[in-house]
Amino acid sequence: MKKQLDELLDTNLQQINHISENMHFKGFSKRLGERVFVKIFKDPLKYRLEYRVLRNKGNCLLIFPEYSALVLKYEDYTPLNKENVNAEDIIKIAELISDFHRENWLEIENEKEISLEKVLEKNVYRLADRKEYTEISELHSKFLKNISKLDEEYEKTLVLIHGDFGFRNIMRKADDVVLIDFERVKYASYYLDFIKYFYQDLDNDKFKKELFLKHYYEHSSEEVLSEELEYCMIFISALGILNYTKRVEDKEFEELGLKMLEDIGNYYI
Known part of the structure; x- marks a missing residue:
């Protein structure tokens, strides 16, 4: 899955350690011209729920439903x-x-x-x-x-x-x-x-x-x-x-x- 997303985003995603059951990655996407945060959901239902919230907030850059993956702009949060x-x-x-x-x-x-x-x-x-x-x-x-x-x-x-x-x-x-x-x-x-x-x-x-x-x-x-x-x-x-x-x-x-x-x-x- 990571290989396919790397190709689609033209990047080399690095996995982020996280206590969630989901997988989290970050990297610079040449396709989008900016740093991205990628979240891959274990549960497709939870993917759909989060997407519906973020879609209304305008936070999603790209979605890949076949992988239950969301691509967001990377933020330097503390x-x-x-x-x-x-x-x-x-x-x-x-x-x-x-x-x-x-x-x-x-x-x-x-x-x-x-x-x-x-x-x-x-x-x-x-x-x-x-x-x-x-x-x-x-x-x-x-x-x-x-x-x-x-x-x-x-x-x-x-x-x-x-x-x-x-x-x-x-x-x-x-x-x-x-x-x-x-x-x-x-x-x-x-x-x-x-x-x-x-x-x-x-x-x-x-x-x-x-x-x-x-x-x-x-x-x-x-x-x-x-x-x-x-x-x-x-x-x-x-x-x-x-x-x-x-x-x-x-x-x-x-x-x-x-x-x-x-x-x-x-x-x-």
Whole structure:
């Protein structure tokens, strides 16, 4: 595949090490007369999702559907991490994701699930073989006691979310921050984008979370989430992590999902 892309782009692509399952390359394309970033997707569906987002943003230089490959202009981004992010950055990040949520220009009807009850049922059911299933079922039953009210609120919070929001997909460009990697976009509650970001990147720090949410709500048109729906979003995130770590061994990530379950249990005490 690399050989064919080298010929098509008139370049010699160099692979970039990346934690993703996808393959990433960079190089100078003589055909295009500029440096390029090439992303080859393992999953054709994720290729199509990312292409639809980037097409609307005008970021794609070329596409090669037969290889599930996108060719983008290479950008000199600086990664974000906990050590180099300050309060001003957190405010910029809040406004960045708010803008993404507000755009709402991409229709993915087959990905749109407006029933919170069905979302919970689907996510709980696929964990029936985990040892934590009894605890998961008990927590599920607590949310079901108030499901009508939660479902009504949930439907009002549905937007197109990034789906993998966090420092790994937020880059610094000069004095600004930008979002990358849109292969997991879907319709869901806007708050679902925040859970892993809060737990992993902000260490669930109360001051940082409140700073982020203050500026997110000021910049967006969203209503503040109720506390119970917030914990329901944490529950859904935890279920997603525990399902993922059934397939992929990642003890640290699994512990994060278990910590979320613990926090939900404490909420209901």
